[in-house]
Amino acid sequence: MRIALFGPPGVGKGTQAKMLSERRGLRHISTGVMLREAMAAGTPLGREAARYVNAGKLVPGEVVRKLAEAAIADAGFDDFVLDGYPRTVEQAHWLNDFLNAHDAPLQAVISIQVPDEVIVDRLSKRRVDRVTGENYHLDFKPPPPDIDPDRIIQRPDDRPEAIRKRLEVYRSETLPVERIYEECGKLFRVDGVGTMEEVYRRIEAVLELVSSPASSGRVRS
Ligand code: AMP
Secondary structure: OEEEEEOOOOOOHHHHHHHHHHHHOOEEEEHHHHHHHHHHHOOHHHHHHHHHHOOOOOOOOOHHHHHHHHHHHHOOOOOEEEEOOOOOHHHHHHHHHHHHHOOOOOOEEEEEEOOHHHHHHHHHOEEEEOOOOOEEEOOOEOOOOOOOHHHEEOOHHHOHHHHHHHHHHHHHHHOHHHHHHHHOOOEEEEEOOOOHHHHHHHHHHHHHHHHOOOOOOOOOO
16 A cells, blocks of 8 residues: 555654554655654754754755655555655655656545644643654653653654644645645545544545545545
């Protein structure tokens, strides 16, 4: 399967992509994770990206494109789930051209829908284990007490100022991408409110629809 998860920050794209990766064997390709790895390693790319990521802005230019394309090629152009790419109309065109050139177009773009107030709550209460990358939520999934508290951090871009900026950027630069996939019948909206398992079942229902021979990609949400 070749799919992308779409939606504003905090809707659970990373969580669902991880579940899809574990249960369906899809390669989880997250440009955000790749950028944070470069930042943690202190590479020139990471240092440059940090200026944008920590402020909640999109990393400009072709850097992210190259990261995503290399990961897709490494996955063999199939069995992957994109998380956080494409995030602009330009990136969507790059991606479509790249995948079409390898005869491997996306089969579904799943847009996860969550009200803004839930997003702000999720992001401001999100904590991350900097060693494993595991995400926690202070109320619903608190970090286990036996983990060294120094390992549990708040992402700089999960602070209130950066959250506001990220939502603003999402609306102006990322949301228009939906239209591209809507027009070719590949966009599916799923409700992102509920438990991780509930949301996962909704995504699975879309994937079953898309892979059923009768659908031939014409089904809309
Ligand atoms: P995420 O982990 O997906 O929330 O991404 C974290 C941050 O990485 C974003 O707020 C951006 O600064 C940067 N980033 C991730 N993916 C992209 C992308 N496709 N284009 C530009 N910047 C990105």
